[in-house]
Amino acid sequence: MSVQKAAVVGTGVIGTGWIVRMLANGYDVVATDPAEGAEEHMRRAVEQAWPYAEQLGLAEGASKGRLTFEKELAEAVKDADIIQENVPEVEELKQTVLQNIDRHAKPDAIIGSSTSGIMPSELQANLQHPERFVVAHPFHPVYILPLVEVVPGEQTTTENTEKAKAFYEAIQMRVLLVRHEIEGHIADRLIEAIWRESLHIVNEGIATTEEVDKAFTHGAGMRYAQYGPFLTFHLAGGEGGMRHMLKQFGPALKKPWTKLEAPELTDELYDKVVSGCEEQSNGMSMSELDAHRNEFLVKLYDLVQEYWPKETEKTRV
């Protein structure tokens, strides 16, 4: 089966993001949402996002005209090859809507849920055809950011996971296959860690929301657009890479540098982290990685200068 027609259930910020990405990649999309004024709201959101999709490049034949809205969920999903569910993050509601989708969709249609945190085995437990269900968790704005976490549940077949993966790749996404179910999948666990620490800092009166944001964007945030937490620290270790880094900053795991409890830095964890970084360097030497990062950051620096938010008046000392 190759996907001809997609359905989007729930047309909030995430749902409309999916719609734009699917349309821009040349698919027919049927959308549904029971809310008052949903169609109008959806069409306005699609209009607003479309210029950015155009700048990124439209597939041949891609058109906003290939979007239809159906008031009835049963009608919306019945011919779709893939159905993307984006209702609010309330487990009971998601269960009910997914059962409805499952009942009215073709038995071999893929069902993907955009859930931020709920595990797929829970969401598929009461479906008639659980084997075609995956979590497919995107990031806002969905029509620009390429990451999607695809998480199969216990009952999902390998074949269907592959089908889902192929579809998300076809709409220009970077698929991260999450091999083990966990609440918050992977990315949101990192985001939630930053979020909780940020809230603690504001809660304790250490800094304002603006100061916290600035502490991130003008430093580490720039690095994270290119390299994640591991490769960033691998590079901060100089020629010794992660090996040196863990010697230098491993002890900080014992300190109250965040409210977060750290794991014990066992030999096994040490080996996993060091060999992981060496492997993902893909044969690039430390100085090649270093130059690669610098070239990127210099270009990024020009760009962010123009796009960082303007600072509000600061409290002077």
Next chain:
Amino acid sequence: MSVQKAAVVGTGVIGTGWIVRMLANGYDVVATDPAEGAEEHMRRAVEQAWPYAEQLGLAEGASKGRLTFEKELAEAVKDADIIQENVPEVEELKQTVLQNIDRHAKPDAIIGSSTSGIMPSELQANLQHPERFVVAHPFHPVYILPLVEVVPGEQTTTENTEKAKAFYEAIQMRVLLVRHEIEGHIADRLIEAIWRESLHIVNEGIATTEEVDKAFTHGAGMRYAQYGPFLTFHLAGGEGGMRHMLKQFGPALKKPWTKLEAPELTDELYDKVVSGCEEQSNGMSMSELDAHRNEFLVKLYDLVQEYWPKETEKTRV
């Protein structure tokens, strides 16, 4: 006093980063480090970094030729107007070196420490002239990333904090004045939160280091180059901004989405976060913020496509 001459104590990754930034901004720099081969290592590091400093733009008269190396700390610091300390992150060592600097420097020279996590009041406690000491914590690579956290201690005078701030601004940095001392200052608390959660994920066998990195860079990491954790969530809330966001994802604070304990979302914290986000939006409407972010991300997307690390062979499902 305006700074004419800078001294850099400790010439590892951070120390050489400062040297390049200071030279590129037209200062005379004297460096010192007791390690075997330190001068040669330093000069090589400066050579490697220089082309990026050039691309960002050199100040008039800026030259690598204005760097000298002194084996003796006393000699290196004696004429300097600002002295930047970058020895390893071991408190006793920093205390000893800072006392040496304090003894040999001019009494009104500013002393800045690059410490990642130690509080300034502790580091200045045993100085003869503690009033001119600040923490000035930069981010790697120091010659590109603009953030510096300036943290005065209990004994630092307002005048000296202002002098330090003016110097770091003169070398093209974005100064975040940290008004309350806390271990890890602000930025490293966020970085440490990500780092600890990342280690837990690898430790529990959920994902590899490469998968964790990808979960970050292809999604949230791109956003964080422009907006920090607060403005990002403000935008994710759609037209309702942070107000809606806290309603939607506030309950996730109670869930095990990270190993990090969350603060209680009290009315007071709610108000601080919502009004903070509204204030830092600087009068931009949600749709203006949204468009501003999209314009940035579309340009960033072209850039990162070229600079993201190549993926290693993936385990297929």
